[in-house]
Amino acid sequence: MSSEKSRYYEVCKGFNGLDKVLLRDPRGSSAEVYLYGGHVTSWKNDHGEELLFLSSKATFKPPKAIRGGIPICFPQFSCHGNLDRHGFARNRFWAIDDHPPPFPTNTSNKAFVDLILKPSEEEMKIWPHSFEFRLRVALGPGGDLMLTSRIRNTNTDGKPFSFTFAYHTYFSVSDICEVRVEGLETLDYLDNLQKKKRFTEQGDALTFESEVDKMYLSTPTKIAIIDHEKKRTYVLRKDGLPDAVVWNPWDKKAKAMADFGDNEYKHMVCVEAAAIEKPITLKPGEEWKGRLELSIVPSSYCSGQLDPRRVLQCS
Ligand code: BG6
Numbered sequence: 001m002s003s004e005k006s007r008y009y010e011v012c013k014g015f016n017g018l019d020k021v022l023l024r025d026p027r028g029s030s031a032e033v034y035l036y037g038g039h040v041t042s043w044k045n046d047h048g049e050e051l052l053f054l055s056s057k058a059t060f061k062p063p064k065a066i067r068g069g070i071p072i073c074f075p076q077f078s079c080h081g082n083l084d085r086h087g088f089a090r091n092r093f094w095a096i097d098d099h100p101p102p103f104p105t106n107t108s109n110k111a112f113v114d115l116i117l118k119p120s121e122e123e124m125k126i127w128p129h130s131f132e133f134r135l136r137v138a139l140g141p142g143g144d145l146m147l148t149s150r151i152r153n154t155n156t157d158g159k160p161f162s163f164t165f166a167y168h169t170y171f172s173v174s175d176i177c178e179v180r181v182e183g184l185e186t187l188d189y190l191d192n193l194q195k196k197k198r199f200t201e202q203g204d205a206l207t208f209e210s211e212v213d214k215m216y217l218s219t220p221t222k223i224a225i226i227d228h229e230k231k232r233t234y235v236l237r238k239d240g241l242p243d244a245v246v247w248n249p250w251d252k253k254a255k256a257m258a259d260f261g262d263n264e265y266k267h268m269v270c271v272e273a274a275a276i277e278k279p280i281t282l283k284p285g286e287e288w289k290g291r292l293e294l295s296i297v298p299s300s301y302c303s304g305q306l307d308p309r310r311v312l313q314c315s
Helices: 121-126 250-256 308-313
Strands: 009-013 019-024 030-034 039-044 112-117 131-139 145-153 161-167 170-172 179-182 188-191 197-200 212-216 222-227 232-239 243-248 268-282 287-297
Touching: 019 112, 019 131, 030 131, 039 145, 145 161, 145 268, 161 287, 179 268, 212 268, 222 268, 232 268, 268 287
Parallel strands: none
Antiparallel strands: 009 019, 019 030, 030 039, 112 131, 131 145, 145 287, 161 268, 170 268, 179 222, 188 197, 188 212, 212 243, 222 232, 232 287, 243 268
């Protein structure tokens, strides 16, 4: 590793002796990525404030996926197929990719890491396809967190494959009852709590007062999560990911999860940029790209002061 690179990037031991990559941007923001799962577990702004939720009960014990951060759901989202829920990428060991193929990079992004997942015999038994999954995690100007997934079909038997995908992002929020999600109003969604029945969302921003597990279809490229108490707005920008899942387990399901604190549901919301309704199909040699960019609007937004739509409309 060059000394230039090592100023921004360091490999060290995380919980339970698992390897993690620490990214530090010269402007102060940082992120942590575990090789287990290719899993981002931390994203901090230049004041050192954590922006992602990570459960205090997360186990960091393979084969259990890490509870919180940004699990990668691949090649199957949730139970949309025969594999275990959310596929296997989140509980496999990824490798650092020192020689990724050319990548159109923004030269001002110095803090980034490239990871790669290729199937072993174990995965080939449950999903008989050869693939290369390259994940770049980067910190951008202003502390943005950018994830780019590139998935290539490397089958030599001439067969295409199909998959579903999600960046299962757990955002840290001060109080779920004070949170609004903007950008999903009036869209159709499938409600996981009602046997995936299709509904149309009401015209107002989404608020939370009970368990939510909805998959919104054909969503816009930008979604905002407004945390009134923290006076902070997260902005998600996504590309190649038409769907968006919104999940909060609320009290009963929280209690039923061994790796999730009973009251932690109050301090998180998952808004997951995804490709689910129409699975992605790749022929041998073809590559798919799915990109997620997270930023926070460092304004002192509080109800009525700033129209959240303006946050969504500005580039
Ligand atoms: C969400 C799903 O994406 O993930 C929920 O929509 C699911 O149905 C949740 O409960 C958590 O899944 P897991 O496997 O990490 O407990």
